[in-house]
């Protein structure tokens with residue numbers, strides 16, 4: 001007999017349901033943060049640090065703007081300046097200036113081939129990375145001049161640690177068929193992994209060991225800025241203006257984040273989630289940090305709030321389908337969602353109707369996975385992937401994340417998103433789903449979970465777990481190449497929106513990198529990110 005949900009859930013609901021035979025429990029660890037951030041909740045708009053820092057920040061911004069536009073700097077110096085500004089997390093203040101400077105540098109490169117005589121690996125690799133990142137066309141053949149007559153990268157480069165580091169970072173922007181960058185990735189990884197520490201400064205050593213684990217292009221911008229600011233301070237030739245601006249800006253924005261998270265904690269407590277859904281993951285803070293990964297700027301306050309609230313609810317729904325609900329309950333629940341009226345009488349705009357449909361599609365996909373589990377069915381990859389890409393939640397998240405982005409999100413953008421099956425969104429979903437499946441495989445199978453891509457692949461192709469994971473990792477690499485290609489001009493929709501999807505992919509990559517699902521088991525990597533972004537002060 002299955003339990004019935006009452007209109008107002010109470011603790012008796014759980015007592016009633018917990019005795020149902022066959023119901024699983026995942027024993028998710030409780031919230032790590034509890035009420036920690038409640039102390040920051042506030043209805044007032046004032047921020048104590050704001051007044052002190054704002055004037056200083058404006059002055060420093062003016063100085064940086066002058067540096068960026070000054071004719072005194074050579075293109076190479078400008079590239080280094082832009083790289084530092086981006087790594088320090090302050091590029092959003094200089095979007096137009098950076099765009100204009102890179103445009104000029106690109107023109108110089110295309111029309112005057114100014115770079116052809118540049119044999120410094122660092123400069124060439126930085127030029128390549130910054131231009132591709134901005135959507136400009138630049139061929140990977142630019143690196144062929146660093147190869148010898150056998151087609152291998154020149155052995156003399158091995159001692160150029162700075163150059164190798166920049167080449168490694170550039171490799172992550174490769175497209176399909178950029179074979180020399182595949183070689184470059186192997187070459188740089190091998191040689192950077194065995195550098196002679198006596199010959200390299202401690203600053204450069206730290207930089208190298210970080211880049212080997214976390215390439216800048218795939219890193220979450222706010223997390224990387226928090227890592228880079230203190231590291232940049234150790235760089236003997238650092239620029240004081242950039243450093244001061246980065247620190248002040250980080251602190252000012254952090255104060256806003258504290259307040260948002262304080263208010264979200266208050267909202268979350270009011271929902272009494274722990275009492276009503278004790279079986280579910282309580283991950284408000286982790287989700288908030290995910291969405292800081294998408295946008296951390298002050299202007300996206302409302303967007304972060306929308307995303308955090310909606311995804312805390314989706315996370316509970318995910319646990320109802322994946323863990324707690326019995327098949328009969330899940331059927332009732334899915335039918336109830338299906339009954340949501342899309343054709344509301346007064347006529348919702350079409351894109352809003354689509355939001356309903358997406359939510360229904362999500363519930364249907366969760367239900368399909370639940371049925372597979374209850375029927376012990378291991379689908380083929382062809383059967384599995386369309387459903388699993390939906391349950392990755394990327395389609396849903398991209399729609400929700402665009403809602404708070406203001407006027408840049410036009411009707412055409414929603415048409416592209418909802419009706420054209422965009423390659424960028426699909427590739428992002430592939431990265432999220434496959435990395436999630438690889439990371440969660442062992443523990444999910446132990447507690448009982450629908451088959452993941454790892455099992456589907458093993459069964460269909462008769463291979464071992466390691467072989468399946470290896471193949472799925474290759475598919476992740478290919479999906480990243482799709483993403484890189486979609487960022488080329490002319491882009492399907494304005495670049496900031498694609499960067500938003502890129503940021504989502506980066507956040508998922510960070511969460512599911514390796515063999516642990518860091519969202520479910522939030523006590524290690526994600527806890528470190530919460531601590532560094534929202535608890536530990538940035539040394540001033």
Ligand SMILES: CC(C)=CCC/C(C)=C/COP(=O)(O)OP(=O)(O)O
Nearest residue numbers: 311314315318391392393397436519
């Ligand atoms: C991107 C979205 C929708 C975020 C909301 C929270 C959520 C459901 C996270 C994924 O959990 P999981 O790692 O258990 O995922 P799954 O159950 O799909 O494996």
